[in-house]
Amino acid sequence: MKGFLVKDARLIWHNKRLFLIMLVVSLFALWKTGSCSFIIAYITMIGTLLAVTTISYDEYDKSIVYLMTMPAGRAVYVAGKYIVMFGSSLIGTALGTLTCIIMYPELAMDIAVQAGVICAVMVPLQLVMMPLQLKFGGEKGRMVLMGLLASVMVIAASLEDIMAFVFGSYEVGLAVVDDSIEKLRSMPAVAAWVFIAALCVALFALSFQISRKIVQKREF
Amino acid sequence: MLLRLDGVKKQYGGFRLDCSIQVQEGYVTGIIGANGAGKSTIFKAILGLIKPDGGKIEFLGKDSRELTVLDRQQIGVVLSENTFSDQLTIMDVAAVMGATYKKFDRRRFLEKCELYRLPLKKQIKDFSTGMKAKLKLLLAMSYEARFLILDEPTSGLDAVVRSELLDEMREYMNYDNRSILVSSHISSDLEGLCDNLYFLQDGKVLFHEDTDVILSDYGILKVSEEQYQKINKDHISYKKKESFGYELLTKEKQFYLDNYPEIVADKGSIDDVMLIITKGEKER
Numbered sequence: 001m002k003g004f005l006v007k008d009a010r011l012i013w014h015n016k017r018l019f020l021i022m023l024v025v026s027l028f029a030l031w032k033t034g035s036c037s038f039i040i041a042y043i044t045m046i047g048t049l050l051a052v053t054t055i056s057y058d059e060y061d062k063s064i065v066y067l068m069t070m071p072a073g074r075a076v077y078v079a080g081k082y083i084v085m086f087g088s089s090l091i092g093t094a095l096g097t098l099t100c101i102i103m104y105p106e107l108a109m110d111i112a113v114q115a116g117v118i119c120a121v122m123v124p125l126q127l128v129m130m131p132l133q134l135k136f137g138g139e140k141g142r143m144v145l146m147g148l149l150a151s152v153m154v155i156a157a158s159l160e161d162i163m164a165f166v167f168g169s170y171e172v173g174l175a176v177v178d179d180s181i182e183k184l185r186s187m188p189a190v191a192a193w194v195f196i197a198a199l200c201v202a203l204f205a206l207s208f209q210i211s212r213k214i215v216q217k218r219e220f
Numbered sequence: 221m222l223l224r225l226d227g228v229k230k231q232y233g234g235f236r237l238d239c240s241i242q243v244q245e246g247y248v249t250g251i252i253g254a255n256g257a258g259k260s261t262i263f264k265a266i267l268g269l270i271k272p273d274g275g276k277i278e279f280l281g282k283d284s285r286e287l288t289v290l291d292r293q294q295i296g297v298v299l300s301e302n303t304f305s306d307q308l309t310i311m312d313v314a315a316v317m318g319a320t321y322k323k324f325d326r327r328r329f330l331e332k333c334e335l336y337r338l339p340l341k342k343q344i345k346d347f348s349t350g351m352k353a354k355l356k357l358l359l360a361m362s363y364e365a366r367f368l369i370l371d372e373p374t375s376g377l378d379a380v381v382r383s384e385l386l387d388e389m390r391e392y393m394n395y396d397n398r399s400i401l402v403s404s405h406i407s408s409d410l411e412g413l414c415d416n417l418y419f420l421q422d423g424k425v426l427f428h429e430d431t432d433v434i435l436s437d438y439g440i441l442k443v444s445e446e447q448y449q450k451i452n453k454d455h456i457s458y459k460k461k462e463s464f465g466y467e468l469l470t471k472e473k474q475f476y477l478d479n480y481p482e483i484v485a486d487k488g489s490i491d492d493v494m495l496i497i498t499k500g501e502k503e504r
Contacts, residue, residue, distance in 0.1 A: 003320030010312040011305060014343070062301040069267045069299070070320055071292035220269040 001072060004080035008054040012088070015053060022046050027099065036104065037114045040096035044122050047092025051085035052133055052142070059137040065220045074215045078134065082208060085126055093119055123200060127207035135214045221245075221278070222367060222399050228265055228275035230423075237261045237423035240275075243367075243401050248393060250410035250431075251403040252494060253420030259403040260300060261423070263371040266401075267297065280367075293321055296360030298370040303356050306345035310338060310355065321363035329362040336384070350381040357385050361392050368392065370402040374409050382406070386413055407490035411435070417490065419497055426497050431490075438488030439473025440496065442466075447483060451476075453503055460500030468503070469496045 012019075023043065030039040058064040067077060097115040101108045128148065133141035155162065163173030184192060223243040230237040237258045243249045251259050264270045266277060268284060277284035280291050304313050310333055317324045333340060336354045344352065357373055368389075374382040386409060389400060404410050410417060411431065419427040429438075443451060444465040455472035469488070470476060477485050486492065 003316045006319045007304065007308070007312075007316045010315065011307055014307045014312075057305040057307055061306050063303065063305045065269060065299055065301040066297065066303045068269055069292070069295070069297045071289040072320065073289065219271060220264065 001076050001080055003070065004067070004072060004077055005083065007067075008051075008080065008084045011054050011057050012050050012084075015050075019046055019050065023095075026096075030099065030103065034104075036096075036100035036107070036111050037118065039100060040093060040111075040115050041118045041122070043092040043096035043099075044089050044118055045092070047089035048085060048122065048126055048129070050088040051081060052129070054084060055081060055133050055141075056137070056139070068220055075212050078208065078211045078215050081134070081211075082130060082204075085130060089122060089126065093122075120196075124203060127203050130207055131210040131214055134211050222280065223266065223401065224276075224278040225262065225266070226276045226278070228262070228277060229273045230261055230265060230270060231273055232261070235261075235423060237265075237272075238275075239418075239420070239423065239425045241418055241425065243399055245397060245399055247415045248389070248400040248402065248413055250414035250417045251401070251420055252405065252407055252410055252417055252490070253403075254405055254498070257420040258423040259405075259420060260371055262420075263299065263369055263401075263403065266369060267295075293323070293363070294366040296363070296365030296368040298356045298360050298368070298373045300371055300375070302344075302352070303359055304344065307343055309343055310340045313344075313355075313359065317359065317362060324363040329358060332358050332362075350377050353377055353381065353385065357388055361388065366398060368398075368400040368402070370400060372403055372405070374404060374406060382409060389413060407494060411490050419494055421498050427493075433471070434488060434490060434493055437471050437473060438493055439470050439476065440486045440488055440492050441468040441470060441473075441476055442484040442486070443468060447480075451480060451483070456503040458496050458500040459503050460496045467496055467500070469493060469500070 023046070026039050026042045026046075029042070030036070058067060068074060093115055097111060100111045104111065129141070129145055132144050132148070135141070136144050160170050163177075164170045167173035167176060184195075187195065221242055222245045223241070225239060225241040227240055228237065235256070235258070239258070239262065241249075241251070241262065251262065253259055261270065265272050266279065266284060268287070279287060280294065282291075304316065308316075310330070314324075314326055314329060317329070318326055330340065333355070336351075336358070338347070338351055338355055338358075344355070347355065353373065353376075357370070360368055360370065370389075373389075374385055377385070389402070390413065392398060393400065400413075402410065402414065414431050416428065416430045417434065418425050441451075441456075442462070442464065446465075448459075448466045448468070451468075455470045455475055456468045457471065458469040460467045473485055473488070476483055
């Protein structure tokens with residue numbers, strides 16, 4: 001595991017210029033727009049892309065074949081990629097949040113909440129993205145992800161029709177969703193957090209198992 | 221037995237691998253065959269990079285699927301693919317190896333790199349083919365592996381670099397209990413290095429013999445059609461039609477030299493033996 005992490009850290013270091021440029025662009029955007037949520041999301045996404053880039057490099061020159069012969073195992077390789085992805089995106093979120101708080105100290109609490117929401121949105125996206133990247137490789141994986149996002153948008157746009165189809169009418173469906181949200185809201189804060197944490201762990205376990213199976217089934 | 225492949229099968233479209241190979245401890249075993257003969261498929265099956273359709277691979281005394289992390293610390297690998305990403309430098313690679321292999325000898329590895337004039341801080345993408353090949357072999361030898369698996373380590377290199385790499389392999393074998401399985405399509409590389417050789421064609425082992433026996437006992441007999449009809453064929457294994465008659469492969473060169481002094485009998489070089497086996501037909 002340590003060897004894979006060192007390799008990925010060194011790969012990221014060699015691409016530092018590109019990511020520094022992206023950081024400078026984001027700081028410029030922050031200065032111009034003052035939109036903290038955009039900047040935190042942007043820098044978090046850069047962090048996620050760092051992990052994706054390391055997969056692309058492993059695939060691009062087929063060095064992954066040699067990596068699979070090393071004394072670590074395929075599951076460890078996959079685990080390393082999750083660590084790099086969560087680690088680099090977390091650093092991205094922290095960097096973005098800190099920068100915003102330094103620039104707007106009076107909005108510190110709001111900025112922290114925004115960062116939390118961005119993480120909550122980003123984590124499921126990452127959990128979907130990792131198996132896709134490992135299955136289709138860097139470039140193809142990104143295209144599949146874009147296709148997936150487009151599908152989500154299409155589903156969102158046709159949500160009214162879908163709910164009408166599932167529940168008989170849109171109004172009934174809306175009432176069911178409202179009811180569910182109300183139930184969540186009425187839960188004690190600790191229970192709600194435990195529920196969210198359990199959901200995240202379950203999603204992570206599912207994503208990791210899928211990724212592990214993809215890499216373990218693969219022939220090189 | 222360090223490695224035993226027993227009836228290992230793998231189908232890729234029209235290509236089918238079906239072979240049995242053994243590597244003994246302390247020996248250098250070579251696999252020779254043309255491009256596409258199945259050499260890389262064998263190496264990938266041994267290393268678990270592909271799943272065989274059938275057969276059994278026993279490695280370090282156990283089923284190859286049960287190799288532990290500690291077992292893998294004892295295996296050095298050179299594949300036709302890159303080792304690490306071209307974006308990295310030798311200093312990066314040394315850090316990765318140090319974090320992966322318990323017995324990685326960083327000082328010696330970097331000394332060897334400097335000896336072969338490999339730039340330590342330059343990205344591997346800027347290396348020549350020869351430099352990359354040297355790096356691959358030095359990496360495989362950098363952590364006291366007990367067994368080296370080298371797939372075409374000298375492919376595409378000039379004579380000087382090939383000679384340097386072969387010297388490295390010989391030096392590696394100076395220590396006890398070490399073994400090498402090496403493939404090549406350049407017979408001269410294997411002739412001076414291997415204790416025994418497997419000839420591979422279309423996924424099948426056509427022939428297996430000790431290198432010394434090939435070089436000392438094997439011979440190519442050049443006979444006319446008339447001589448071929450009269451000759452004792454008990455010790456002839458392959459024949460190949462030629463304009464003058466036949467070329468015959470024998471393991472008993474001396475027998476024919478003693479009993480048929482009129483026959484031309486050449487010493488069997490590995491290339492000659494390979495050629496007559498692959499292009500000729502079995503005598504019996």
